[in-house]
Amino acid sequence: xxxxxxxxxxxxxxxxxxxxxxxxxxxxxxxxxxxxxxxxxxxxxxxxxxxxxxxxxxxxxxxxxxxxxxxxxxxxxxxxxxxxxxxxxxxxxxxxxxxxxxxxxxxxxxxxxxxxxxxxxxxxxxxxxxxxxxxxxxxxxxxxxxxxxxxxxxxxxxxxxxxxxxxxxxxxxxxxxxxxxxxxxxxxxxxxxxxxxxxxxxxxxxxxxxxxxxxxxxxxxxxxxxxxxxxxxxxxxxxxxxxxxxxxxxxxxxxxxxxxxxxxxxxxxxxxxxxxxxxxxxxxxx
Amino acid sequence: xxxxxxxxxxxxxxxxxxxxxxxxxxxxxxxxxxxxxxxxxxxxxxxxxxxxxxxxxxxxxxxxxxxxxxxxxxxxxxxxxxxxxxxxxxxxxxxxxxxxxxxxxxxxxxxxxxxxxxxxxxxxxxxxxxxxxxxxxxxxxxxxxxxxxxxxxxxxxxxxxxxxxxxxxxxxxxxxxxxxxxxxxxxxxxxxxxxxxxxxxxxxxxxxxxxxxxxxxxxxxxxxxxxxxxxxxxxxxxxxxxxxxxxxxxxxxxxxxxxxxxxxxxxxxxxxxxxxxxxxxxxxxxxxxxxxxxxxxxxxxxxxxxxxxxxxxxxxxxxxxxxxxxxxxxxxxxxxxxxxxxxxxxxxxxxxxxxxxxxxxxxxx
Numbered sequence: 001x002x003x004x005x006x007x008x009x010x011x012x013x014x015x016x017x018x019x020x021x022x023x024x025x026x027x028x029x030x031x032x033x034x035x036x037x038x039x040x041x042x043x044x045x046x047x048x049x050x051x052x053x054x055x056x057x058x059x060x061x062x063x064x065x066x067x068x069x070x071x072x073x074x075x076x077x078x079x080x081x082x083x084x085x086x087x088x089x090x091x092x093x094x095x096x097x098x099x100x101x102x103x104x105x106x107x108x109x110x111x112x113x114x115x116x117x118x119x120x121x122x123x124x125x126x127x128x129x130x131x132x133x134x135x136x137x138x139x140x141x142x143x144x145x146x147x148x149x150x151x152x153x154x155x156x157x158x159x160x161x162x163x164x165x166x167x168x169x170x171x172x173x174x175x176x177x178x179x180x181x182x183x184x185x186x187x188x189x190x191x192x193x194x195x196x197x198x199x200x201x202x203x204x205x206x207x208x209x210x211x212x213x214x215x216x217x218x219x220x221x222x223x224x225x226x227x228x229x230x231x232x233x234x235x236x237x238x239x240x241x242x243x244x245x246x247x248x249x250x251x252x253x254x255x256x257x258x259x260x261x262x263x264x265x266x267x268x269x270x271x272x273x274x275x276x277x278x279x280x281x282x283x284x285x286x
Numbered sequence: 287x288x289x290x291x292x293x294x295x296x297x298x299x300x301x302x303x304x305x306x307x308x309x310x311x312x313x314x315x316x317x318x319x320x321x322x323x324x325x326x327x328x329x330x331x332x333x334x335x336x337x338x339x340x341x342x343x344x345x346x347x348x349x350x351x352x353x354x355x356x357x358x359x360x361x362x363x364x365x366x367x368x369x370x371x372x373x374x375x376x377x378x379x380x381x382x383x384x385x386x387x388x389x390x391x392x393x394x395x396x397x398x399x400x401x402x403x404x405x406x407x408x409x410x411x412x413x414x415x416x417x418x419x420x421x422x423x424x425x426x427x428x429x430x431x432x433x434x435x436x437x438x439x440x441x442x443x444x445x446x447x448x449x450x451x452x453x454x455x456x457x458x459x460x461x462x463x464x465x466x467x468x469x470x471x472x473x474x475x476x477x478x479x480x481x482x483x484x485x486x487x488x489x490x491x492x493x494x495x496x497x498x499x500x501x502x503x504x505x506x507x508x509x510x511x512x513x514x515x516x517x518x519x520x521x522x523x524x525x526x527x528x529x530x531x532x533x534x535x536x537x538x539x540x541x542x543x544x545x546x547x548x549x550x551x552x553x554x555x556x557x558x559x560x561x562x563x564x565x566x567x568x569x570x571x572x573x574x575x576x577x578x579x580x581x582x583x584x585x586x587x588x589x590x591x592x593x594x595x596x597x598x599x600x601x602x603x604x605x606x607x608x609x610x611x612x613x614x615x616x617x618x619x620x621x622x623x624x625x626x627x628x629x630x631x632x633x634x635x636x637x638x639x640x641x642x643x644x645x646x647x648x649x650x651x
Contacts, residue, residue: 183338184371186358188385188436198384202375 036255073219084166092174173207288439289314295344319483322493364433566651586640
């Protein structure tokens with residue numbers, strides 16, 4: 001027995017994590033699926049199923065909500081990539097001895113409560129907030145604009161909150177990048193930009209992919225930020241789920257929303273992967 | 287083809303000088319080796335030619351054009367890096383095609399050129415392999431092909447064979463020499479391995495640990511006629527003896543304490559001005575130029591006596607360590623010309639060491 005334990009040590013070490021996965025991820029997921037299909041008409045056996053809730057889900061305006069959710073998550077992810085990649089690049093290649101401090105600053109928001117961060121953003125976006133004050137002082141605008149409680153505010157805070165999840169994986173890949181390859185590329189006649197395009201970017205695609213997933217998936221289901229920053233005016237899929245589960249107590253509809261958004265995410269990611277493969281294939285054919 | 291000239295180049299990292307007032311001329315179309323101990327600034331010198339570093343002072347010329355400030359991608363110089371620096375996400379073909387691809391050359395021409403270049407380095411069968419699937423020697427060839435396909439005026443090689451085993455290194459050395467013969471591109475070859483440098487180079491420069499060039503010349507000049515003690519000791523093995531010049535019977539001779547007086551080559555007597563009576567002199571005597579025997583031989587003008595203390599069998603030769611003074615051990619190489627030696631000597635034998643007048647090189651102390 002002891003010998004078996006010793007030989008299969010890696011397996012036994014993995015047992016707690018596996019149990020955790022099973023109990024806290026797989027089981028609840030199955031339960032959600034079951035709830036979404038389960039009928040609540042009294043007197044029916046426990047295995048009786050119905051697609052009734054799915055039907056009512058698709059007949060209502062949820063299509064728009066899902067579109068909005070995907071759009072918000074997509075735009076957030078894109079902005080995060082556009083800001084995050086240069087930051088990660090700078091951190092990995094040029095920050096030098098400032099790197100540790102900058103990385104610390106990057107993770108600093110995690111140390112404070114989310115609501116504190118959100119309200120800090122109000123001070124920035126409000127009518128009497130930082131941005132309006134500065135723009136007024138600079139005479140760029142004559143009248144303060146409302147920047148809070150709209151989709152812009154939601155997007156700002158979304159980007160702010162998810163940015164570290166984009167920077168970190170890209171940074172960790174770029175940091176391991178062999179700078180001699182960049183020199184080799186320049187040596188062979190590439191300008192800085194060509195080197196970036198042909199060497200740095202392809203070699204950091206793993207980090208980009210991880211970053212995209214880490215931002216896009218949670219951004220799709222995010223409900224706190226739209227609620228706080230949008231003043232409960234906008235409905236996203238996450239907000240819909242919370243609405244059904246916590247406010248209306250309609251567990252079946254909540255479960256349906258969850259399952260549909262889950263499937264949608266899977267479809268999105270599979271499609272994205274397929275698209276990337278297609279691009280690679282086209283490039284090879286050329 | 288292009289020659290490279292360094293004029294008064296000074297380079298320091300963190301206030302630590304790496305190259306000091308370097309003047310060096312690399313002749314166009316030559317196989318030029320730069321040899322020096324680790325930390326002598328050889329690689330820095332190469333990086334200055336490639337454009338990865340800029341000198342703090344001084345200028346670098348390619349023929350007559352000043353290239354000191356030219357960025358790497360505008361120089362007609364390509365490098366074979368020490369650890370190859372091949373692109374791991376590209377296959378062999380794309381690695382080699384990289385330089386041409388950047389210049390926007392037509393696909394068909396690229397394909398043709400890549401295939402010819404790969405044939406030149408015997409790698410045409412591996413075009414679609416990825417770098418991780420190749421052995422060290424094959425990677426080395428890819429690096430070579432990738433650099434050569436751009437038809438550079440100067441090819442820089444930064445210890446390109448350091449990671450290969452002995453047999454492969456020997457083979458690659460020969461291939462490099464043949465390639466250079468065929469292309470007539472200027473090759474600048476940096477190494478700390480003197481055997482490599484002596485084998486491949488038309489000319490070589492010896493650098494010391496302070497980033498200065500000690501001597502430039504053909505391998506034979508460097509080996510046979512070193513101009514400093516450092517060069518004599520760094521290239522090959524040598525015995526260093528300290529003495530003073532004395533006048534004996536109208537001829538200058540070298541007197542070494544407790545060993546006696548020894549002859550000085552005639553041409554040196556005439557040519558070297560510092561070789562006056564009383565001058566302190568360092569004598570270098572290569573181990574293979576010493577004839578060792580159990581009896582004293584009269585044909586040699588110089589002879590000393592010693593006891594064999596160490597004996598190292600190298601295959602083609604044996605190295606003997608012979609104690610001639612309580613504080614002086616001389617090294618002697620003896621070639622194995624026959625299967626069994628006539629004059630068998632072993633530990634603790636008393637032997638006589640002889641050498642010809644012309645076999646020594648003298649330096650000012």
